[in-house]
């Protein structure tokens with residue numbers, strides 16, 4: 001029987017799940033000291049939903065989404081993302097998987113200051129070899145969606161923090177990733193721009209083969225969520241489903 005040959009905790013790739021973690025741990029070693037940032041995370045995150053990840057500073061949110069986005073390796077445990085067991089991917093496959101399937105908005109926006117807003121947004125398509133005119137036209141559309149159509153020719157260094165944050169979100173969406181992972185995407189935004197961004201993220205998440213995970217401290221955006229995962233001290237404390245009928 002084939003089923004008995006498969007690893008015990010993951011019986012088959014879960015088509016309806018964006019992410020599935022079992023017994024995930026992450027240890028950081030600093031000199032003599034060891035810090036256990038994740039202490040056995042078990043969680044399933046469905047496709048077609050906007051999931052929030054919340055919890056106190058230092059509880060492991062950024063660590064968890066960095067592992068899910070294949071930017072950081074776990075110390076132990078299993079993580080399956082979009083049906084792929086990340087432990088089975090070599091470095092090159094991981095880079096390709098990330099480039100094609102995952103979008104990431106970091107806590108720091110990481111824009112290139114000498115490029116314009118539109119050029120920054122276009123970078124992932126340019127790297128993928130798409131023609132410059134096509135990439136810039138798509139970038140202009142996305143900037144329009146995040147309310148920055150007028151600022152597309154401004155250099156990143158000339159934009160406010162909240163504007164840079166929205167450019168980073170547009171950049172993460174341009175290659176239409178199936179999984180978008182955002183670390184505090186509304187932290188630098190006023191209430192109105194925060195809501196605009198969350199509504200955009202929710203439109204992306206509601207597509208049946210896509211998912212969005214947002215780390216946030218901003219309780220103003222809770223009502224946009226389909227699911228809220230509460231973390232504490234390296235573990236999942238509880239999962240609240242808010243899926244509307």
Ligand SMILES: Nc1ncnc2c1ncn2[C@@H]1O[C@H](COP(=O)(O)OP(=O)(O)OP(=O)(O)O)[C@@H](O)[C@H]1O
Nearest residue numbers: 028029030035037056057058059060061062063064
């Ligand atoms: N590269 C690293 N080396 C050593 N320790 C780290 C590293 N990255 C994170 N940590 C530690 O792991 C723990 C979890 O950090 P993490 O960044 O995941 O927290 P967080 O929940 O995202 O917090 P915040 O809300 O402040 O961003 C913290 O104690 C942090 O100091």
Ligand SMILES: [Mg+2]
Nearest residue numbers: 061062107183
């Ligand atoms: Mg963090």
